[in-house]
Amino acid sequence: MNIKEYMSRIGQEARKASRVMAKANTAVKNQALAAIAAAIRRDAENLLQANEKDLAAARANGLEAALLDRLTLTPSGIATMAEGLEQIAALPDPVGEVTNLKYRPSGIQVGQMRVPLGVIGIIYEARPNVTVDAAGLCIKSGNATILRGGSEAIHCNQALAALVQEGLASAGLPETAVQVVKTTDRAAVGELITMPDYVDVIVPRGGKGLIERLMRDSRVPMIKHLDGICHVYIDDSADREKALAVSFNAKCQRYGTCNTMETLLVSRHVAPEILPALATLYEAEKVELRCDETAMKILAGYPWLNAATEEDWQTEYLAPVLAIRVVDGLDQAIDHINTWSSQHTDAIITENYSHAQRFLREVDSASVMVNASTRFADGFEYGLGAEIGISNDKLHARGPVGLDGLTSQKYVVLGHGEIRK
Amino acid sequence: MNIKEYMSRIGQEARKASRVMAKANTAVKNQALAAIAAAIRRDAENLLQANEKDLAAARANGLEAALLDRLTLTPSGIATMAEGLEQIAALPDPVGEVTNLKYRPSGIQVGQMRVPLGVIGIIYEARPNVTVDAAGLCIKSGNATILRGGSEAIHCNQALAALVQEGLASAGLPETAVQVVKTTDRAAVGELITMPDYVDVIVPRGGKGLIERLMRDSRVPMIKHLDGICHVYIDDSADREKALAVSFNAKCQRYGTCNTMETLLVSRHVAPEILPALATLYEAEKVELRCDETAMKILAGYPWLNAATEEDWQTEYLAPVLAIRVVDGLDQAIDHINTWSSQHTDAIITENYSHAQRFLREVDSASVMVNASTRFADGFEYGLGAEIGISNDKLHARGPVGLDGLTSQKYVVLGHGEIRK
Structure with a gap:
């Protein structure tokens, strides 16, 4: 299977899973988050070993100190990841909230319901904690997600992916709701940002250079952060x-x-x-x-x-x-x-x-x-509970993006047999 | 001046005007809308003559009946345009509304303020009424706009543009807040959708073929409507x-x-x-x-x-x-x-x-x-007062897009000298 076919299959699976996630109720999503947190704590030792493999390869490749630092998992970092998931579970579920439901002169009631975006593609650097944070936010907001982390973190990310999928399955949710791209081939990113049929939005996290490159090529809308002057x-x-x-x-x-x-x-x-x-x-x-x-x-x-x-x-x-x-x-x-x-x-x-x-x-x-x-200027300080990133865009979401930013609002109309005159 | 330079100058002027529009107060914007409505009523005869020039050319070019129908202005159509502007003036001003202003544990107050998007490019077919509707909605929402209507309506659109600019000037607002592209060269559209420095969002109105083409080439986010199945x-x-x-x-x-x-x-x-x-x-x-x-x-x-x-x-x-x-x-x-x-x-x-x-x-x-x-499913029936279009997108706005859809929300933080610990 070539990269195009591989990514396309991941996309199809994500689209299917997104339908299940969109209707999953709050308790089930929270159950999955708690199960993932527990699995991470249980397997802390394995995670450190997987991370050690990544670090060894990175050192051999002469990765610079700052990047090595971001790549490094510690026991306390692992505990923080698990706590982060429990904090997300404790946040109110944004999905299904109906606001502004009002009667109109025609007799219909019109309001807006908050709904997931669908499939979210996240492209990020070699920071294993992003894998867990992003998965948690997408699960809670009823989205499916495709994660493409930096290739230097591949062992650790795969180990985390297995735990996330275990947690999803234990709550009866599809494992394909969170998929970590298994190839380190850069062509996978090119595919991910040009599958509008399967991916609704891309959240790129990384340097300005990476994001400007993605902006040029992407056929999918982005929630992006360029720089902070x-x-x-x-x-x-x-x-x-x-x-x-x-x-x-x-x-x-x-x-x-x-x-x-x-x-x-x-x-x-x-x-x-x-x-x-x-x-x-x-x-x-x-x-x-x-x-x-x-x-x-x-x-x-x-x-x-x-x-x-x-x-x-x-x-x-x-x-x-x-x-x-x-x-x-x-x-x-x-x-x-x-x-x-x-x-x-x-x-x-x-x-x-x-x-x-x-x-x-x-x-x-x-x-x-x-x-x-x-x-x-930070999601926690603003009371969003967690953030997937900070948006420099004007459309959709500005500033820190939390659970609400991973959702949209559709109109709901409650009628009683009304017809248009 | 070639098309690229021409569009770039329009873009620069629009960006400048957008700053003035963003801080214009409600009374001034409403005064401009009322003045445009009055000017349209006053010059109804001139508008019909300009429209007749367009119609004569369109008939000579063998434009099909349905398109001729949309291109045609009537005295009652002109009255409806003027009334539409007065209805927009009567709607609440979305700009500056602050919601959810709450104290955080750090002592800062955090809320969200509704703000204009900036510069909105609108690409539409030969329907003169869209020129006035779109101008009215953009003025009220504090945006500057660049309008690119179908070339068959060029005389009528230019006549309307002059009245819109007269109304803006009479209220002390920049005439460049609403600019109608003067060339019928198609290259102007190509420029408009690739000037992200000057244009914040494109609203294309037209057939699915046109919109799919624009989607392929645009470097600016779109609020778009494809089809209604x-x-x-x-x-x-x-x-x-x-x-x-x-x-x-x-x-x-x-x-x-x-x-x-x-x-x-x-x-x-x-x-x-x-x-x-x-x-x-x-x-x-x-x-x-x-x-x-x-x-x-x-x-x-x-x-x-x-x-x-x-x-x-x-x-x-x-x-x-x-x-x-x-x-x-x-x-x-x-x-x-x-x-x-x-x-x-x-x-x-x-x-x-x-x-x-x-x-x-x-x-x-x-x-x-x-x-x-x-x-x-319509902006008026939903109580939005007016609509710039209906969005099939998931990000930013879904369904009928009214004044709120032409705005975004920024965070406002009211502090008392707080620093981050």
Whole structure:
């Protein structure tokens, strides 16, 4: 069987399974999630061995340290996976919820029912925990899923797949509701993103390069995340303590996450006072500052100071580097953000009610914040319980995507024999 | 200036205008809609003359009668366009609505704000009324729009565009918020669907062939409608009068609409009694019946009777033709629908509570109905006030798409200086 036939068969099985999953009731889905969690705990030792095989091969192939780190399973990581499934089981079932059911003048009642999307294809890097998280979210939301993880994690992913399928079967659900692609051939990805008959949506997780490539070739809609060029704007009426705390936290709490601040905008009126105070905080963390002309002057003498170019306004550093621009005020800040932001998460620090209102309304990003750290842009912090990813798209779902984002709404009409006049 | 440059300039202007439209307040948008309606009434005579130019050219080119009919503007059609705009003005403004604003344990408040999509490209056939409807819906929902109507309507569309832009300007909004493409060169469509930097979503309105072609080439997400292969299933516990009334209405009230029934499924237990009664109704309208073997036997002697092939289960007749299949019961009916339906609108006629519940949950279509005619699947009947189209997609919007479907939701976070721990 060639790759095309193999993927096509997986697709057909997924489509069939999706019909069963769509009508599975809440208790059965939760039972499957609990069974998978139990199986993962039971087989922790086997999973570590499978992971060791992947790690050995990865080391032999000279995989870089950061990737090895993501690939590594630990006993506590395994426990976290199992707990994650139990948390998903505890979330309310989104499927079947009917909202806005209202009588119309014709006599019919019209409402909307939340329903699964169908078959979700997930393409991700060599991170075994994604296999379990994604499977759990898709099961709970009544979808079938096809998982294509990084080839470096193939042994571990296959071992996890077996446990997921065991759990599904024990609850009487089709094992094919979660299928992990068994081949490491890259052609499998090409097939997965061009089977609109079998796959309803693709969720790619990975670097910008991978996602841009998938966007070019995909014939299936995507819920995708490109990059996080997040801004904090310190308004002229900002509270000094909030400005310092949030600007430091947004940059330094973690460098490698997509909701980390990459550009700081400061109003001209407060820049001379606030920037030196902030620099003291950043200096302790050895943060490099890439500044526009005005900020350069204010911060003269800072040990890691460099002039910013336009390139800096569009760079996601994911590192202890921060671009700084001094702006005339709110208008210029909003303009800068709507021009350069990746529309992920942007925050204003202000005590001015009207400025807060305008920022919330006019900044066109998935998450817009007042007086809070951009680091809060996260499914757990937002109360979604879990997330399959963060969407930079405008259609369907913006920002953190949880169970609701893996569903859609159909119209339901309850009639009593009505006909159209 | 070549087509690529021309479209790119239109795109840039639209992107700029979309920022202004996104923050325009409700009163200003309504003022623009009222001004356009007034201008259309004032210039009715000019519009008829522009339309006459289009009609003369179309007749000279031998355009077929149905298309000529759609192209034709009448005084009452012009009045309806103006009223439509006033109805849109009367609808609630979707933009800025904040829902689910809740405190989280961290102290931040998280909610969702409804926001415009940005720039909407609409590609449609030679129907001048779509120009005005689409412009009105996009203005109210705070979007900028690029309209590409059928080339046969170019004079009329340009005349309407001038009035729309006059109305926008009179309310202080940018004229470029609604741009009608001035060239009839088909290359303009190719550009419009491949400018993701300037266009956020494409709404194609037209035949299945056009839309499939656009799907292949588009680099921009689409809200699209392919076809309407709608079903009515008469369950064994159907009320006889409701079954007759709905099955007749769903087929015969109008033949050419996408929510017209194309296939009737009847439970084996009631087919011998219900089909002959229905045939009497259809006979009066000379409806051709394409039947499976069992229905053929029951309806022997009906004057326009033919055997159905698998082809009939996947055909949108848009004509007085109906496919009929006798099924074993609910399971087979749901299975037939989930296999052959275009996921537009499907109805069950039943008095059985559990059958109704299962049909609503298990049929995977944009509109699922109990005891009501499929002809109700329509934005006005559903209370949306107006519709830009009906979506066969699963992501973003299913079924009739109104103002909400032209918007999205971003997260808003109201903090008090919170940082991530």
